[in-house]
Amino acid sequence: MEVHFSPDGIHLPELGLWLDPRRPVPAAWLSHAHSDHASGVHSLVLATPTTLQLYADRWPDPAGARTELALHPLETIEFRGAELTAYPAAHILGAAQLLIARNGERLLYTGDIKRKLPLCGWPTIVPPCDRLIIESTFGLPVFRFLDPEPARLRIAAFARECLDAGEIPAFTGYPLGRGQEIAHALTQAGIPISVHGAIARYIPFYEQAGYGFSGWQPYQAQKISDRALVVTQDLRPRLEAAQKNVRFALVSGWAMFDSARAASGAEELIPYSDHAGFEELLGLVAESQARQVDVVHGYAEQFAAILRARGIQATARA
């Protein structure tokens, strides 16, 4: 199968299909609903039903110009002479890998992925394939992230420590994915939370998928005492200016490094990510049994070199 890598995305010319394109195309597979993967309006959009819902919410199509084709996880459909199957990827709600089988060759595209269980979302299932296109956002051996249970405990412990001392814990997170995972972990621990609108907007999608957020309230600037805050990073300057004893926690893969304190302004660093750490990436490559690996995103050069040193035919695709 022919695969073209370019700054516009990954193109499969024989299928006329683009994987996570960065510009409008005739037919696109969207691995998940983050805007660096799913944006703009394509004529035909393939994704899991959850990703399609989130994508439609972020990129409405009032004119009805686009056609959507839902791939339920683990179901196979025929598409232009190939068989397409979506496999869960655990990155955020709805995230999936795409397995493309054509003329006896199997190509797997991970999109953004993690191997460990997420706080919210499906567990990753890796099908065997011949060729693997894998992300490497954290493809260096220093990245090793918390399992969901310790992450949940760290998140709750920081919130309790602050609240017990009369301070306000604030978690900054990406509006879709991390924000809801943190909110879910806090409410599960019985901690009252206020959630910023940009994050709260997607709570109904998570509730629909069965995750609880009992007792959450919308964030209001005047009412921030005695609650943990789940807010976007942009809100930090305003919260700091309010001089209200707010203490920040960063829940992120970058929280591996002490330098993240200066970079983020957070004092508590919780290294939990919605991407795979290094060992997880190695595990994914091994499970896939792929003979040929293409590495995209992040530390692609370094991760591809590490795979090659282990005898795997790997190429970094910038």
Add this chain to the structure above:
Amino acid sequence: MTMDALAALCDRIASAAARTRKLNLLADYLRTLDDGDLARAVRFLSGSPLPDGRKLSVGAATLRAAAASATGWDLELIRFCSRVAGDSAEIIALLMAGRSAGLPLSLSGAEQHLLALAAERSKARKQKLIEQWLLAYAPLTLKYLLKTLTGMLRIGLQAKLVEEAIARASAQPLELVRAASNRSGDLAEVALAARHQTLDRIQARLFHPLDFMLAKPLESMPDGVLDSGPWWVEDKYDGIRCQLHAAHGKVRLFTRGQEDVTASYPDLTVPLSAIHPPLILDGELLVWRDGAPQSFNALQQRLARKRLTPALLAECPVAFIAYDLLYAGQTLLLNEPLERRRALLESLPLQPPIHIAPQRRLASPQELDALFEAARARRNEGLLLKRAGSLYEAGRRGGAWIKVKRALATLDVVITAAEQGRGRRATMLSDYTFAVRDGSRFLNIGKAYSGLTDEEIRQLTRLLKSLATERFGRVVLVRPEVVLEVAFDGIQKSPRHKSGFAMRFPRILRWRKDKPPEEIDTLDRVREIYVASL
């Protein structure tokens, strides 16, 4: 007590943003230690872990080489990871996760290891020793053990805070601890003396930097402060503030960043080895040409060069302008009034390249403008006013010294991000976002690109790349270490920057290599300038 517990404490201190929280954690910890471990822990925390104060001088490259053999990862990858995180010790500890045996390590065991390392001459054997530690101890313990080798813990714990924790843990007045620490320069000795209530027995010692007395800007003083005199007035020189220690042929020159810069100025320090009776001078290091001090720009030519050549020494010879005497006649003079210190200073047989700063009585506040202009005409930065009868308040900016600088305010800020330039400067990081300090945090206040020479920008680009923590397209976030002095036309409120303020027409005056980021201007100072401008 174990090195493992100390490492865990360091991690908690690093993650405590509030100064009081850091202080409580440390004071509580110090109380639990016996005398031997108290001394060891304090030495570790002050970044000088060997009992005799020797430097370990093990570079990050040796650490990475040891890590390469311990992990099997190639050196290039380890170097790459270190650049990503900004700290080799930290990266190596992360790489050892799941690989090291996690054996317990006591503080005395850690000290033995460091002593053995210091005693080892061969680089290869040093590396082998470190490799053995890597395989033996837990990653968190390794992180801080290795950080002590490179001399930087980076947990936001200044010596001031350690002194405060010692005072609190031993229930001794902070002033006594500070004064003893200034006399001794050995915090471990001070911690033990504080615990045993023998601080007053600590003798003054040379060749460790004492805290500098600092001046407040005139704008920050209440109106009419000059009427409450009398005041002495000197020119404020535009060089590097330094402390000069000399005794029995030995000479050391320390900057305010506690850095020993003796070796960089042989034209100053070699002639001074003729001085025998011990003394400590406070003053300014600057280029001296044609019988007069030159501006900072002249000194900067000298700072820019790594290698000293005879031509450079001839072109930019340095001198030391002494304006205070801190130690003479076997006595620390900090608690002597200004006039007595001055009289003793003038009585010393000092010769060029040491000069004594001329000083005179300020007859009336009305004289100030004319004096300021005269100082500027002599290419000096402005004036320094010293309150008559004042003591030398080491480490304090108490208002007994007042600096009068250029009419336009300037701020010392730290670079937090740098952007690739355009056109001619396209391959350099030439646009800098900078921050002021608020407690232990740095809050952005502005961005500027003009004011530095291309050579300075090239140097800064190399340095900033090594400090990079994250990259977003053309913008690199950097660890806050590079200090700039910026001028501006005013301060405005602005939601654009985290500080809540922005500068009008900010421009870079100079790169303050002499100043650590802990000493840059604060958000409070910005507020003062803003309020004063209303």
